[in-house]
Amino acid sequence: MDIRLFNSNSRQVEPFRPQDPDRVTFYVCGPTVYNYVHIGNARGPVVFGVLSDLLRRHFGQVVYARNITDVDDKINAAAREQNVPISAITDRFAAAYRADMAALGVPPPDLEPAATDHIPQMIRMIEALIERGHAYAADGHALFAVDSYKDYGALSRRSTDEMLAGARVEVAPYKRAPGDFVLWKPSTPDLPGWDSPWGRGRPGWHIECSAMCEAHLGETIDIHAGGVDLQFPHHENEIAQSTCAHGGKVFARYWLHNGMLTFDGSKMSKSVGNIRRVHDLVQEHPPEALRLALLSAHYRQPLDWSEGVIEQSVRTLDRLYGTLRDLADVEAGAAVIPDTVEQALADDLNTPLALAELQRIAADARRSEGAERASIKAQLLGAGRALGLLQQAPEAWFARGVSADDDTRIQALVEERVAAKAARDFARADAIRKQLADEGIALEDTPQGCRWKRAG
Known part of the structure; x- marks a missing residue:
């Protein structure tokens, strides 16, 4: 039985033919962990989790990676507001994300690379881009030169003017062209940063996924997936920098994009106030019903x-x-x-x-x-x-209960509680303990960590 997938790059449904049937490589863009995710962020993990299971039934090994973005300006802002290290924010909300996805029946990926664990790989990739003439350093920044890659815009089918408008580009004196995007940017002393050839700083968003893909899946991967809102500029920029860093090799052979969620006919927006968080919904409704609802329409x-x-x-x-x-x-x-x-x-x-x-x-x-x-x-x-x-x-x-054997969900909640305590969110930690106690789960804090067991 052939598996057929709509490839956003070719704009048509194609038979899926992996490079190596014994090792299918599959990467999905994961969350930026500065807060709880909304229900729209769960659609990709749910549908692409179904796809990963399908691929496992038809091929040998499937290496499914979904990253954690744990360095970002929104994370920095949250850490500054709460006067805690960024790890206190990212650990807490990464744990909450895992718990929420487990509640929705989303299987954990084979790999969950975190951006901050791959700074050396990002620096090496940026150095390769500069050496090959596709990037340049300026005023403590490293930037990708968009005009050095002739196929830029092919995935999103956008004109240069549309791309500039869509990317909301920053007009900066250190840029050679308005559309050039940041690979590395300087950090002030109050911000997280790492030493680099361009000074102390932190990576741009797009280079993170390219470096993590290369590190764990190779220079050319089979499937790259994410929400359609990521198609431009994120995925377009990933293609440009990865292709150029790897001497013209195809970055991803199949691109899959899930459609967006609206709420009662309107776009979900913080300003409108109609954002629904998974964290709240799984408390208000049976999580399996939420999963079914996310699967009820075609993913595209x-x-x-x-x-x-x-x-x-x-x-x-x-x-x-x-x-x-x-x-x-x-x-x-x-x-x-x-x-x-x-x-x-x-x-x-x-x-x-x-x-x-x-x-x-x-x-x-x-x-x-x-x-x-x-x-x-x-x-x-x-x-x-x-x-x-x-x-x-x-x-x-x-009984609107949970299955007797969903250890993954329980463990994810335990980890979220540990992260909440580290972030000094004791109200959330106590709420998790009570939730688990109501389900008959007893917690024991030990020097070796938190242990849990079912009562009786």
Whole structure:
């Protein structure tokens, strides 16, 4: 069965042919950890997590990386406001991010590189760009010379004027051209910084992902994915600097971009006040219903987020778990992913069609009799597994509880509590302890770290 993916670079659906079927390389842009993420930030991890599982079923090894951006001006501002080191901010919100993603059933990536662990790699890449004439140093900065790369703008299909407007470029005297973008910038004594050939400073945003990709996945990777809002300037700049640093080699062979979320028809915006944080939503609603809602539209299309969408997802899961409850006395054996579900996912990750198949199988299960009930239950569980759904006991769903074995989510919450204490957010640390206690999880702080166990 071929996997077919829409390649944003070619603007068409193409058969997926990895460089090495025994080692598929897959990179997704991760969060900048200065605050809790909103529900729109969760769409990529959810849908691309489904894709990573699909790839694992069809190829040998899949190396799936999703980075952590832990050096950024927003992080600096938050640390300054709270009078703590940037690590207190980044550790806390990276832990919160992992906990929120675990609650949504997002599998952890194989690799989670952090930007601050790759400063030497970034410096080496910038040095290579300067040596090859694609970048230059000026006034403590290092900048990429956009006119040195003739294919700049090919991914986003934007004209030079559109790119300048879209990037909101800074007009600065040290730039040779307005569109040149920062690879390295100086740090004042009150800001985090690292020694470099251009002085003490910190990296620009775009160089971080290029360096982390190179360090862990190689100079040419199979798939690079992220939100469509990252296509320009972030992904465009990644392509330019990586291609030029590697002597013209293709940076990513397939580019995938998920569509944005709106809220009741309007763009999510802090100024409007309609941002919904995952951290809050997973407390207000069953996390599995949030996951289903994120999968309900095709990943490339916009998704309008509303209470109605969540309520519909809850009702859908009520029916599905009700079917499993009715089949409780049936021994299904191993879950089996139906071909129709696998084919839907292999066709550019068509989750709406896969969900329709899931519901059709559930309807068949409700009508099934005799020996066929075991087979249809196995298919129902397998279809759910392919989408990260129906993985808890029906009793837990109807009690709006959690599965008895989701150790990943619990451990992520424990780590978030540790980070919150380090950031002196004792209210959040106490809230996590209470949340876990209500779930029957006891915590013990020891010199070796925090340990947890289930009561009874």
